[in-house]
Amino acid sequence: MRTKVSDQSVVRSRAQGFSAAARQVFGRGFGPGFWIAAGWLLVVALSAIFADVLPVRDPLDPVISNRLNGPLTTNILGADGLGRDMLSRLVHGARVSVVIALTAVTIGMVIGGTLGILAGYFRGHFERGLMAVLDVILAFPWLVLLLALVAFIGQSLMAISVAIGFLWIPAYARVARANTLSVVQREYVLAARAMGAGTLRILLREVLPNVILPVLAYGLVAMGLVIIVESALAFLGLSVEAPQPTWGGMISEGKRHLATAVHVALVPSITMFLTVLSLNYVGDRLRSRFDVRESNL
Amino acid sequence: MTDANQHEPLLLRVTGLTVRLNSSHGLVHAVEDVSFSLARGQTLGIVGESGSGKSVMARSLMGLLPRRSIAFGSGSILFHTDNAQEQDLAQMPDKLMRHLRGPAMAMVFQDPMTALNPVLRLSVQLTEPLRQHLGLDRQQARSRAIELLAAVGIPDAAGRIDQYPHQLSGGMRQRVVIAIALACNPALLIADEPTTALDVTVQKQILDLLARLQREHNMAMILITHDLGVVASRADYIAVMYAGRIVEYAPARTLFTSMQHPYTEALFKSIPRINDPSHTRLQAIPGRPPQLINAAVGCAFAPRCQYVQPRCRQQTPPVVEVPDAREHRHACFYPISPGLNREEGDD
Numbered sequence: 001m002r003t004k005v006s007d008q009s010v011v012r013s014r015a016q017g018f019s020a021a022a023r024q025v026f027g028r029g030f031g032p033g034f035w036i037a038a039g040w041l042l043v044v045a046l047s048a049i050f051a052d053v054l055p056v057r058d059p060l061d062p063v064i065s066n067r068l069n070g071p072l073t074t075n076i077l078g079a080d081g082l083g084r085d086m087l088s089r090l091v092h093g094a095r096v097s098v099v100i101a102l103t104a105v106t107i108g109m110v111i112g113g114t115l116g117i118l119a120g121y122f123r124g125h126f127e128r129g130l131m132a133v134l135d136v137i138l139a140f141p142w143l144v145l146l147l148a149l150v151a152f153i154g155q156s157l158m159a160i161s162v163a164i165g166f167l168w169i170p171a172y173a174r175v176a177r178a179n180t181l182s183v184v185q186r187e188y189v190l191a192a193r194a195m196g197a198g199t200l201r202i203l204l205r206e207v208l209p210n211v212i213l214p215v216l217a218y219g220l221v222a223m224g225l226v227i228i229v230e231s232a233l234a235f236l237g238l239s240v241e242a243p244q245p246t247w248g249g250m251i252s253e254g255k256r257h258l259a260t261a262v263h264v265a266l267v268p269s270i271t272m273f274l275t276v277l278s279l280n281y282v283g284d285r286l287r288s289r290f291d292v293r294e295s296n297l
Numbered sequence: 298m299t300d301a302n303q304h305e306p307l308l309l310r311v312t313g314l315t316v317r318l319n320s321s322h323g324l325v326h327a328v329e330d331v332s333f334s335l336a337r338g339q340t341l342g343i344v345g346e347s348g349s350g351k352s353v354m355a356r357s358l359m360g361l362l363p364r365r366s367i368a369f370g371s372g373s374i375l376f377h378t379d380n381a382q383e384q385d386l387a388q389m390p391d392k393l394m395r396h397l398r399g400p401a402m403a404m405v406f407q408d409p410m411t412a413l414n415p416v417l418r419l420s421v422q423l424t425e426p427l428r429q430h431l432g433l434d435r436q437q438a439r440s441r442a443i444e445l446l447a448a449v450g451i452p453d454a455a456g457r458i459d460q461y462p463h464q465l466s467g468g469m470r471q472r473v474v475i476a477i478a479l480a481c482n483p484a485l486l487i488a489d490e491p492t493t494a495l496d497v498t499v500q501k502q503i504l505d506l507l508a509r510l511q512r513e514h515n516m517a518m519i520l521i522t523h524d525l526g527v528v529a530s531r532a533d534y535i536a537v538m539y540a541g542r543i544v545e546y547a548p549a550r551t552l553f554t555s556m557q558h559p560y561t562e563a564l565f566k567s568i569p570r571i572n573d574p575s576h577t578r579l580q581a582i583p584g585r586p587p588q589l590i591n592a593a594v595g596c597a598f599a600p601r602c603q604y605v606q607p608r609c610r611q612q613t614p615p616v617v618e619v620p621d622a623r624e625h626r627h628a629c630f631y632p633i634s635p636g637l638n639r640e641e642g643d644d
Contacts, residue, residue: 124365186411187406187407188413188414190361190406191404191406191412191474192414193361194398194399194403195398195399195403195426195480195481196395196397196399196426196429196430197429198395201425201429205414205417205425206414209414209417210414
């Protein structure tokens, strides 16, 4: 009996500990807006993952009789200029957007984050040199740089992801560096050194876990921007090659029918708008909790 | 200088330690010509106001000052390791020094709120040094960590070990900080104002805990504080620091019975006394401690000293031994010795 009671109290205290920890991390809830936005992102992510098994039509199958049919007619969200199902194309286009967003942000995060942490920790010539290079990249017109990169490495999904990811290295390096600068001044880093911890251990155990949260939170905002950049490329016909559906490509196609069938451009535009808005909203809420502004250093 | 104790073997001997740091305002004379020695199992209390160089001195002993901020450093820090070898920590490269931090010497920091990493579980923070220095595997380190937590008086150590620092109270956190410092059984523990950030009731518990652990491990301790009352009953020797210098050094009992330096006296008088009648005015030391930027001429305490003489402003008083009192040193031209008339002191 006794043990049972104490077991329960342990379980309860664990649970309380968890919710207390969650409150500490997430504060007093985010409000309904946050959860609606998060829900939309979940829908987009699930569509991307399960595009092939969802009960939608073939995104590449042109049904001439459905050409430019509006929403809620033969097709739920209407059909495009070739009579292809818009919903299906959105779902499959989500896959491209999500893959590029994830890959590009991951590339920027890993490379930029690593460089930023090293710069913030070691300072000196390495930091100055790196920051100078990053400033040059930041100052370069990103679309021109992107066009050059795509021309150089090709138009596959991976190539596009890598090219956009490269653009994100400077931003991430700056975020990681700023956070590292504040973390290395904390006493626990000194305490770790006082216990004989080496540089690698301090970087991995003390700095990284404290820097990674703001860097991750920044990731959602970055993904929103990546989606826009990808659609800009697609609009210029430089993203993943047709007939693979992408949101940017759909908007680009829709501009030919703007006068007669607005929905062809409008539906993917709204989808993208909602997705990017949700990413920004969720990302901003998370970031405001974790980010350390340079002015606070 | 080898005056620490005849019975216990000598552990640490610091001679002429001087540290000057770069700052945006100029050269900071943080530690000037500090000498002392410490035997195993003994406690040295270092007392001084904020900014008197206590913490910089402690960090320089551990080799924790950032290399690029040190403008000038001299003196020797002789440390006797277990095999009775004497090593000069001041000359030791950081690579070797690292292996001493933890097993040979460890440090307890002032603020337990910031001395623990907020995003790592206690288990991680406790087992890291055990695995690194003692080569324990994950399981061994974990059970040792639980023992350590229990040893510093944390109830339900096995349950607490997987918690995060924010789930503990300030006193508990300081106990954890102490447990981490003691993980590798150091011969020397430097406690840098270990109770300043804690409630008064918790302060005594932590100091008692440190005293008990010190006895159990025969550990030498440098107890840094700004409160003369804290070290009065707990230190074997007391060094009073002012403006980076040790202005008075004596066995604790001797210091309180025959203090020589006016600063020591002023510090002593500024402790509130329980027996004083209500509304007794506390005798604060007038003025503020000096900025340590660029060298000052004369005794650093002269501007605040109530016994100041013209000579004090022109020459820096050297450290001298008190006649007839072993191990009692001070740096004052006109010490407060019984029988000496101050008015006649000036010549």
